[in-house]
Amino acid sequence: MDSKNLVPENELQEMRNYFENEDFAGAVEEVKKYLEDIDQVPLNIAVTGEPGSGKSTFINVIRGLNDEEKDSAKTGVVETTMSPTAYLHPHHRNVRYWDLPGIGSPGFKPMDYLKLVEFDRYDFFLIITTERFRECHILLAQAIQSMGKKFYFLRSKIDSDLKGYKRGRANCYKEEDILKKIREDSINGLKAGGIGNPQVFLLSCLEPDKYDFYLIQKTLEDELPSHKRHIFLLSQPNFFQQALKKKRKTFRLHIWKWAIVSMMNVITSQFSGAHRALSVPHLSTNGDLTLIVNVLEEYKKAFGLDTRSLQLLADTFGKDPEDLRSVIETPTASQEITHELVFHHLNSQGLTDMGRLVTACTNQFVPKISTLASGGIAFGTTYWILSSFLANMAEDAARVLSKALEASD
Ligand SMILES: Nc1nc2c(ncn2[C@@H]2O[C@H](COP(=O)(O)OP(=O)(O)OP(=O)(O)O)[C@@H](O)[C@H]2O)c(=O)[nH]1
Ligand SMILES: [Mg+2]
Known part of the structure; x- marks a missing residue:
């Protein structure tokens, strides 16, 4: 040769x-x-959102785990934890997803919340919601931005939305159009709330090979500093x-x-x-x-x-x-x-x-x-x-x- x-x-x-x-x-x-x-570069990813929005389920899926694994975050239970919990990647222990306390209670104060969760620890924030983005998401994003950190909006449980739209409209149901509408409504709502160029990803943790799951990974990878990219890439699930x-x-x-x-x-x-x-x-x-x-x-x-x-x-x-x-x-x-x-x-x-x-x-x-x-x-x-x-x-x-x-x- x-x-x-x-x-x-x-x-x-x-x-x-x-x-x-x-x-x-x-x-x-x-x-x-x-x-x-x-291989030792630390990566700390904050996952926040309202109670029940799917934070823990997402943290499991993105680490390639299901809800029953020993190291999995507990899902489907009402948690009242007031402190962030770190979930380590099974193979890359310095990649940590932080399950943060829920947001959105009456009188929610984003700056106090960020101090409570020690905002400086995180490389970026993922803000998860199930329905439309509300004032608490916008206030939190603005506070994160003022602290010089990045954030991304995840619109979860899209599978449930699609099922809801489909019900009774099987003949005129077009998935693509519905996804487009959800995306546009989310972006417009966030813009109207004062977020400049919001990045919104549609997601279902039950169907992780669909919707924007890969786009999230790609965007995060592209926007991370180069020395963190290697470990981030290796820690991603193989979907x-x-x-x-x-x-x-x-x-x-x-x-x-x-x-x-x-x-x-x-x-x-x-x-x-x-x-x-x-x-x-x-x-x-x-x-x-x-x-x-x-x-x-x-x-x-x-x-x-x-x-x-x-x-x-x-x-x-x-x-x-x-x-x-x-x-x-x-x-x-x-x-x-x-x-x-x-x-x-x-x-x-x-x-x-x-x-x-x-x-x-x-x-x-x-x-x-x-x-x-x-x-x-x-x-x-x-x-x-x-x-x-x-x-x-x-x-x-x-x-x-x-x-x-x-x-x-
Ligand atoms: N259909 C559907 N259900 C989901 C999805 N993600 C999570 N769920 C369900 O939503 C419920 C709440 O999910 P969790 O992951 O426990 O939500 P959480 O935000 O961690 O909730 P708290 O810890 O109580 O704040 C569970 O029953 C999950 O199975 C999804 O993408 N699609
Ligand atoms: Mg949880």
């Missing part, structure tokens, strides 16, 4: 930027720190093919960085004479395989290919988890990822040859990497393993989602 095009130009350019000066060790440290920091593609893209940008870390592990272990756990050519240290196993585990969880996620996806769309599992082809997705599994895959796929080619390709642009003897080969091997598994798992996830969304007979 031609070694050209194995590593895309944008990645080579990024490598060049990191390694253009003489301080190679410093650049490697920078790469390592980037990888450590990017949309577009979201899966974005996860693949964001993981892809980290592959060469993991390969650099892997290369340094090999070089360090050569000097220290570290124990060789499995004799994988050019990728011989235990630490290296652990790195690969950990990254593959992250792919598996983010793409929802682990047993728990498959079960939850099946529950959400009323499918049998075994049917979803049946379309998975990558062995790492259906089995526990172990050193042995990666080792076996490595040997059976001729990946070390591919690793050499990647290193050769990179060498044209970042010569320092291939001068590092077997460390350089480790770079290419890790790069190629992660690339091939990422592509395979992303395709598995796309098939699983298509299966989950298939119309039931």
